[in-house]
Amino acid sequence: MTTNILFLSTPKRWAEYEPPLTHALAATGLDFRLAEELPAAEVDYIVYAPGGATDHDFTQFPRLKAVLSLWAGIETVIENPTLTAPLARMVDHGLTQGMVEWVTGHVLRHHLGMDAHILGQNGIWEPIAPPLARDRRVTILGLGTLGTACGRALASLGFPVSGWSRNPKTVEGITCLSGPDGLKQALSTADILVLLLPDTPATRDLLNAQTIAQLPQGSVVLNPGRGTLIEDAALLAALDSGQIAHATLDAFRIEPLPADDPYWAHPKVTVTPHIASETRATTASEVIAENVRRGEAGEPLLHLVDRALGY
Structure with a gap:
């Protein structure tokens, strides 16, 4: 048949x-x-x-x-x-590998401070070495297939990786946290925060003014997950205040991202056109x-x- x-x-x-x-x-x-x-x-x-x-x-x-x-x-x-x-x-596996490469690349970019060298130093010689990976804490919100794969890749490079999920999980090489208390702990140790949660009523606007305040000052946010995970006004305010040093965003509430969206022009924002998990x-x-x-x-x-x- x-x-x-x-x-x-x-x-x-x-x-x-x-x-x-x-x-x-x-x-x-x-x-x-x-x-x-x-x-x-x-x-x-x-x-x-x-x-x-x-x-x-x-x-x-x-x-x-x-x-x-x-x-x-x-x-x-x-x-x-x-x-x-x-x-x-x-x-x-193609989608997963693509996400691992995007997340690893941008974590290393911010960890190494590559933007300062790529964009030019105006003739100023500043031999400031970044810390080793072991001294840069990475937190991944979402320990599904993609989050787990990214966490393992980063841990293999020496980063201390914490992962948060709504339900308890165990992943070798990753400090796994869950529940409201676990979320607060996960955020408090995130020098670099990676958002890989699904879009559900429970995850929408998870990164808001209250949770952003729980991050270390000067942390970096990477969002290759869903645009709805972020309260955009709160993130922009945190970028302006210096609470967040930079945000690299691949997913947005409206796509394609409108030409007049403030993310395009913000000096502390990198926009990529939803390619992390293509x-x-x-x-x-x-x-x-x-x-x-x-x-x-x-x-x-x-x-x-x-x-x-x-x-």
Whole structure:
């Protein structure tokens, strides 16, 4: 029996994903049909990455077995009341490796003080060496797949790494903290703070005036996670006051970031265009194909979303 897979996204993404996704699905040995358009009554799986409207009516697919997201973030679909089929988010080694490289690169950039050398020193010779990694404390908020991978990479370079999550976790090489008291401790030791939490009601505006005040003065904030994690006015005020020395931001509440947004012009802010965890078509296609294979074999799907937790 043919397994019908609808690619529900944009024509641009279809052109990018159709070849590697077809190749990955063919490797499973399944008899499948993959297309941008299929009769709704025949759709078994939906590969999903909205490029415009996100209020799709999933009730039109009566035999839908699962929605397989191409994104790690599923906030655009999880609250859709018409989606009752299982929802899987994207976790793949390409995305994870990309995040590790982005986080490690920017932690090292701020740790070594590279901006001062790259932007020029105006002819002033100042041989000031940075501390060793062992003396620069890094805190990661969020110990999921991405946070854990980044924490381990930084710990391997000698940084003392603390990680905070809502529920207790144990990760070798990382000081794991949880709960409200753990959050306060995690923030208090963050010379460099990395935000890798999901977007849920419990995490929105987690970095606000109160929590920013708990950071060491002159700390650095990196946000490759979700724009909603930060109360923007509070961060800008902390940058102006010197409580935060610099913020490197990859995710924003509105994307693309509007041209008149104050982040663009602030001298203590670096903007990157949501590239830290960009999904790679080849590796993402392998994950999608494996989940389709599992679904057809009656095996548990990978990376299922817990709707109660919101991720």
